[in-house]
Amino acid sequence: MELTDRKKKILKVVIEDYIRTAEPVGSKSIAAEMGGKVSSATIRNELADLVEQGYLEQPHTSAGRVPSPKGYRLYVNELMERQRLSLAETEKINQSLQMKMEELDHILSQAGRAVSSFVNYPAYMSVTGRKTLTAKRFELLPVDERSCIVVMMMSDDRVKSQLLRLQLKVDLDQLPTLVNLLNGHFTGASPSEMSQRLMNVAEQIPPQLFLLLSQTISYAVDSLEEASQREIVTAGTKELLKLPEFRDADKAHQLMSFMTDSKESLPLPDDGPMKILIGPENVSDALKNTSVVVASYDIGDDMRGLIGVVGPTRMDYASVAARLSGFADGLTRLFGKQELPPKEDTKE
Amino acid sequence: MELTDRKKKILKVVIEDYIRTAEPVGSKSIAAEMGGKVSSATIRNELADLVEQGYLEQPHTSAGRVPSPKGYRLYVNELMERQRLSLAETEKINQSLQMKMEELDHILSQAGRAVSSFVNYPAYMSVTGRKTLTAKRFELLPVDERSCIVVMMMSDDRVKSQLLRLQLKVDLDQLPTLVNLLNGHFTGASPSEMSQRLMNVAEQIPPQLFLLLSQTISYAVDSLEEASQREIVTAGTKELLKLPEFRDADKAHQLMSFMTDSKESLPLPDDGPMKILIGPENVSDALKNTSVVVASYDIGDDMRGLIGVVGPTRMDYASVAARLSGFADGLTRLFGKQELPPKEDTKE
DNA sequence: CTTTAGCACTCAGGGGAATTGAGTGCTAAC
């Protein structure tokens, strides 16, 4: 059954009041806030209905009303006015994103910190690839007889390199052969296929070359796996301590531990540009008393990033959602601009 | 004036009791803990003396005694029994250090987390170079006409690389010239010298080559500067919330903000293998009510790392110090083993 | 049928007084 307009109006007032004050809100202040058109008694009748229908809760008789998760849900679905960010704010957000984007996880943690400081709640970020990464091209640069540099370009056009120490001396002349072998047989393959193929060529090449080859491949496998691992970075957990609902050090500690140690279970929805999870809608027990807002942004063609914010159920959904999508847009634009053009396989 | 042996014994008992319980300790429990040889009244007399001499403090008449910073100082200097780690523990520490050390800051944060979880206090880590980093060798790998890969080996033998998008097409034949130029003129130079030299060669080479050159150099400068920047990583700030002295959310928040936002002012002594700073001995105001234990370890020849632990003044100095030096040793060994041999300048 | 005014009732939170108990300082005896 639908709520009357007035009930909705009241619910909205209650929620917004509660978001501000974190105190149960009473009939009188509601009446005042609604312009004094109706008396507090009327409001009380309406409130009783709203409690009955589960949109509000009462900590105890003779306390004001507090929104229930169901109430919040209705609020974010229908009542909440989508906030528009001011130009100044958008500007600030974009400024705070002017970061070097060399290391992916630097970006994550920096952007996370920025988000958190904008919304005053803890934030988390992650990037998930849509395809498995493969190597696109190899290069070996001799340094001396016992070491050389491996350079690997990955399918997302990022480049990794490292100095490789060799167990035994290798003839410089043989490097080109090896590079050809690498580029011929090991590009476009998933890490596990790589190890596979390494076995296959084992007998066809001289042992000392094979040693170098397998060192290179193991480096490649490691790097690819590391690069495609979904990493979750959290920031600003300390913001929790500012909130009255976490004045209790134990609760704060619990949630902080969850956010720093069990980040894997933070919500990472894979659809839609923005998702709001309210209290018990969260799967993780640790989040049952908190709400989470998650937005996604695009990186290139086949990667997707997520930014999430964790806060009390009474968090200011409208403003968090607005800022979060501001960041998501900013990031999408940032990556869209600087990132490599679509695809252009240079594989030979 | 020296303290009598008995006074020292009493001081030690008081401190160790207080470390355990965080409660002022009274004469009776001291008497009990000392084997009942003396009565609590005697202890009281001694305690009065110790207060007089500034080794102990009394929150108010009729509370037990609490160690003063001066008392802790004497304790760590003389009374504390240097704890030896059990073999099992050393083993555990070394295990927790079996990490990939590709990215320096990954190591830092991982080791920081490990330390923190071992001592149950927040930890921080940093690495400071003793020399400025320079480039040791350059390489350019063509990808297509509008992009190539820069590979740079730095003076500490780490290798950095990145894909470079070019504003205009470059003739492949010219790359070798460029590489020679890079290796001839820009190796061994500090980042600022590099920019300098770039100016000098400006007129001597064709413009489109110069464009590529300056892109490369700017990448090199950035990477070198980033790599030589001292970075401080903190971990486990949440541990603070477990401590009774930080039950107050405001205090906890203050210290956490300090540790995450103003890390630069965390103590980074540059001498000795281990340093203990007690309460007011810290320069930063934010640390006046906490103690800090810092140990250092060596990375290769010209880098030095620091691990620090922040805790309440009543922290368990003996065990923290022991574990910390366990970690320091572990890290020194780890780097000593895997790290590149001393020096071997391949600069041409 | 809805709204309002009036009134008795409930209950968390705050302030103050009383109580408790750990621990002290002092003194006098051993």
Added chain:
DNA sequence: GTTAGCACTCAATTCCCCTGAGTGCTAAAG
């Protein structure tokens, strides 16, 4: 120098009362 005894202090705890915000209900007004 050490100990027992005793009066004293003071934080912390408990209890109680009070206050006030806010409710639910009823009866009257619209």
